[in-house]
Amino acid sequence: AQSVTQLGSHVSVSEGALVLLRCNYSSSVPPYLFWYVQYPNQGLQLLLKYTSAATLVKGINGFEAEFKKSETSFHLTKPSAHMSDAAEYFCAVSPTSYDKVIFGPGTSLSVIP
Amino acid sequence: EAQVTQNPRYLITVTGKKLTVTCSQNMNHEYMSWYRQDPGLGLRQIYYSMNVEVTDKGDVPEGYKVSRKEKRNFPLILESPSPNQTSLYFCASSSSRGGSSGRWNEQFFGPGTRLTVL
Numbered sequence: 001a002q003s004v005t006q007l008g009s010h011v012s013v014s015e016g017a018l019v020l021l022r023c024n025y026s027s028s029v030p031p032y033l034f035w036y037v038q039y040p041n042q043g044l045q046l047l048l049k050y051t052s053a054a055t056l057v058k059g060i061n062g063f064e065a066e067f068k069k070s071e072t073s074f075h076l077t078k079p080s081a082h083m084s085d086a087a088e089y090f091c092a093v094s095p096t097s098y099d100k101v102i103f104g105p106g107t108s109l110s111v112i113p
Numbered sequence: 114e115a116q117v118t119q120n121p122r123y124l125i126t127v128t129g130k131k132l133t134v135t136c137s138q139n140m141n142h143e144y145m146s147w148y149r150q151d152p153g154l155g156l157r158q159i160y161y162s163m164n165v166e167v168t169d170k171g172d173v174p175e176g177y178k179v180s181r182k183e184k185r186n187f188p189l190i191l192e193s194p195s196p197n198q199t200s201l202y203f204c205a206s207s208s209s210r211g212g213s214s215g216r217w218n219e220q221f222f223g224p225g226t227r228l229t230v231l
Contacts, residue, residue: 043203
C-alpha cells in the first residue's frame with residue numbers, strides 16, 4: 001500500500017530564509033506526486049505536481065520540488081520565505097493505475113518576521 | 114467561475130440526527146471525492162466517485178453514505194452521526210484521467226464543512 005510521510009509537523013523559518021518541507025513516499029512504482037497548500041480557513045489548492053515529465057517541478061508562488069526516485073522523496077523548497085507563505089502544506093501521492101490520492105499528515109509552516 | 118461548493122459551511126448537531134452535506138461542482142468533472150481532515154492525520158478519503166452511479170469506499174467509509182445521481186452533485190450522508198465524526202470535511206473534484214495522456218489531474222477542493230456532533 002502506498003503511504004506518505006512528512007518529516008516535521010511544524011516548521012518555522014525566518015522571513016527571507018530557505019523553506020524546506022520534506023516528503024517521502026512508499027510505492028512499488030513511480031507514482032504521481034503533489035504538493036497542496038491550505039491557508040487558514042480555506043480549502044486546499046495545488047502548488048505543484050510531478051507526473052514523470054521532469055524531476056524538478058516548478059509550482060506557484062516560487063515553490064519547487066524535486067523528485068528523487070532513489071530516495072523516494074519529493075521535498076518542497078522555496079529560496080526565500082515570505083510572510084504570506086504561512087500555511088499548512090500537504091504532500092500527496094497517487095498510484096498510476098486508478099484515481100485515488102493519499103495525503104500525508106501535513107506540515108504547518110510559520111514564517112517569523 | 115469554476116468552483117466546488119459545499120453546504121453548510123458549519124454545522125452543529127446531536128448524536129443520531131441524520132444529516133446531509135451537499136457538494137456541487139460546475140466544471141463537468143467526472144471524479145468527485147469526500148475527505149475528512151483531523152489534526153495530525155492529514156486528509157483521509159471517505160468515498161469517491163468516478164462518474165454518475167459509480168461510487169467506491171475510501172479509507173474511512175464507516176458511518177457515511179454517498180450517492181452520485183447527477184454528475185455535478187455528490188452529497189455526503191451521515192445516517193446516525195456520532196461524536197467521532199466531528200471533523201472538517203472537504204469535497205473535491207477533478208477531470209478523470211487527465212485526457213489522452215492518462216495522467217492524474219489536479220483536484221479542486223471546496224471550502225470545507227466544519228461538523229460538530231454533540
